[in-house]
Amino acid sequence: MNQCINLTIGQQLKNTAVQYPNKAGAIFPAESLRMTYKEIEEKSNIVAKALIALGINKGAHIGIWGPNTSNWMLLLFGATKIGAVIVPLITSYKFKELQYIVNQSEIEFLFSMTQFRETDCELITKKFLNNKNEIDKSTYPSLKNVYYIDENPNHLFGDWNDFLNLASNVSDEELKDYASLIKPDDLYSIQYTSGTTSLPKGAMLTQFGALNTSKACADILHLNSTDICCVPLPFSHCFGNILTIMAGIILACPIVYIDNFTPLKVMNTIQNEKCTVVVGVPTMFIAMLNHPSFHEFDFTSLDTCGLGGSLCPVSIMEQISNAFQLENISIGYGLSETASLCTLTEITEAQYYKFHTVGKAIPGIQIKIVDPITLNEVPVNTQGELLVKGYNVMNGYYNKPEENQNAFTKDGWFRTGDIATVDENGFYKIVGRYKDIIIRGGENISPGEVEKTILTLDNVKDVQIIAVPDSTFVDEIAAFIITNDGNEMDASFIKEYVKTNLASYKRPKYIAFVSEFPTTESGKVQKFKLKEYAIELWNLNSDT
CATH class of the missing domain: 3.40.50.980 (Rossmann fold)
Known part of the structure; x- marks a missing residue:
């Protein structure tokens, strides 16, 4: 990353307006503006x-x-x-x-x-x-x-x-x-x-953090003033108001903003505006790929695709790359507390790293993987909690002193609560949420590991693994599955498949088939709502 931008957002906008006064900076198709x-x-x-x-x-x-x-x-x-x-x-x-x-x-x-x-x-x-x-x-x-x-x-x-x-x-x-x-x-x-x-x-974010996190993202994606970026992300999410709005005034490239996401709006915009870049969360791309009119659109202008906001299965990454005929595909990892970005894959990296990792730390910040109890760093390729420090990290939660005490270590590292690994080359993989870890009879189970296994089944489109209360084991495993054809699969077959590929205690006790998951506006699955549904569906004792 080149030198950080040491300007306010207003100063950066003014500089760009002086240098490129008549260049299109923002396009709003819904307003014809x-x-x-x-x-x-x-x-x-x-x-x-x-x-x-x-x-x-x-x-x-x-x-x-x-x-x-x-x-x-x-x-x-x-x-x-x-x-x-x-x-x-x-x-x-x-x-x-x-x-x-x-x-x-x-x-x-x-x-x-x-x-x-x-x-x-x-x-x-x-x-x-x-x-x-x-x-x-x-x-x-x-x-x-x-x-x-x-x-x-x-x-x-x-x-x-x-x-x-x-x-x-x-x-x-x-x-x-x-x-x-x-x-x-x-x-x-x-x-x-x-x-x-x-x-x-x-999360209290600074102007410096917003500008420079966006700059780091643009640098890693190799974006420049000739690009035209399609943004279907909501401004209410920091992915939308930081990584995209700020990129426009840093790069002096036109940003085309979708008023609210629908697959047709995005596909029309890419075609009509000849967008070279599109960014979004995985659910947005899945919706486009599954749209019956997908193959009627011309996406030949597209050069780069950036994903973030939630983890994306390898199979979906492959589908996006193949369907849009893109080599330049990148996925990042971050939280609202880190101005939406901590790591990002270089578009020039080998395909394995782009599909199987969330890249390296963005320039100018520090990341380490630690034991969540002792906070000591763990060896490479060992699971631990991801901690981050740098310009992208929030100043703290507003009016939440107790939460702030728990969110930061004594020496100023932000605790993401995410379980991750890093390899000897500095590539990170996100395994799951520390708080999502299922402790069944004293055995720690990562939902992500079970989800990845079930996703390898042919008719499985998406899956979420959650902990549900159990009188014997305290936690039990429940799987919510969306199938490709909309039909239910044989639950006993799925359980046996997991048992064959993973330790037997990682096999889900409960399986339900659903048409969709409850999500936030930014596309993140609300697991607490799935848990509420599970307790009602299987008549579980929530006080266990």
Whole structure:
């Protein structure tokens, strides 16, 4: 990696706008909108002024709840110019989830959509009001107001135009004064974890970390200003708002943003915009590969594919590579707490490393594999907990002192909770979550090992292994399986197959066939929901 970028996000955007003023920087097909870097710079300055007019100061928290739109992006840039901290909110949140994060992160202003798919967001945001149609300060002490990020006048709260009109009250000099106070190591966002196992926690990420993690990703993928990148990832996820939005202003390459993912939208965009790069989570690529119209599209412009967000079976990697006719395929590993990236495979690596590992540590950070109890480093090719230290790591969880104590070692290493190995060449493999380890009668079982074995069966499309309560062994093994043809398989055959290939205690006791897994918006499987379903399905004692 070349020298780190020691600029604020606002400074990086301004530099790119000065150097490439008329080059397309952001394309939003759903809005029929193409924005040059000059337009992004000028419009985000207006947003920054409007935020100042609202009384937002450096360090204030603003929530953004909506799909991928130009206004979402402009809010991001406008906020970072004055040191406000964005809190990205997942579009599928219900009121209780939204309520929790608004209070936990102490959001001062919420920018919301009015409607998204079947969700009446306007109705939900009205629940923040008391019977006088004012923000209920007794319940939401930090929240000052709500604005809609679309242009829908005649609503209870102000719309986007109402918000922008506030900018006329702030001069260019005032904006410069605010911007002069911002430093690269200031907070950029409070990025909430997916909540796959517990209530979401807000990871505090810096502007320096966001820019340089994105730069490391772009360098490893060999991207440059001639590329055109298709992004179906939600802005509410750090994969979407860090690795892609930041890449655009670093590389000066056009980014084509999908408002919300469907396979057809992505395939149309790649073809129509002649995209050279597409990034996403494995479930997105699986959906495209399984779409009946997949072979009707022209993907010859594609050169590079980047995957992340969750582990991807080797068979799926092979399918993606073959179907899109791509040699340049890369997969990374990271968490919200690490600005979404810790490791990434070089596109020039041998196919084995691209398909069977998650690559090497990105430049400028440190990773080690340790015994999760003693925290001593383990030998190469030995399973242990992956720890990371560097510019990509969060400053901590917002307002979570106890969790922060558990998340970091005394000498500052972040504990990912993931079980991994590293070989003698520095390539990492992710085995599973330390918390997901199944302890059956005193024997430790990695769900990933059992999943990989079952995935080698011909008709198995995907599988999730979880621990369920058992009166004899404390933990027992349950398998949830999605088949290729949608039909159930012989459960006894699967159990015997696992027993033949692995130690007998790793054989699932319970097997269920499902059509899909419950996932977060970013595509991560919510294993706690599978466990709840298993307890109900097999009438298990959850108090065991």
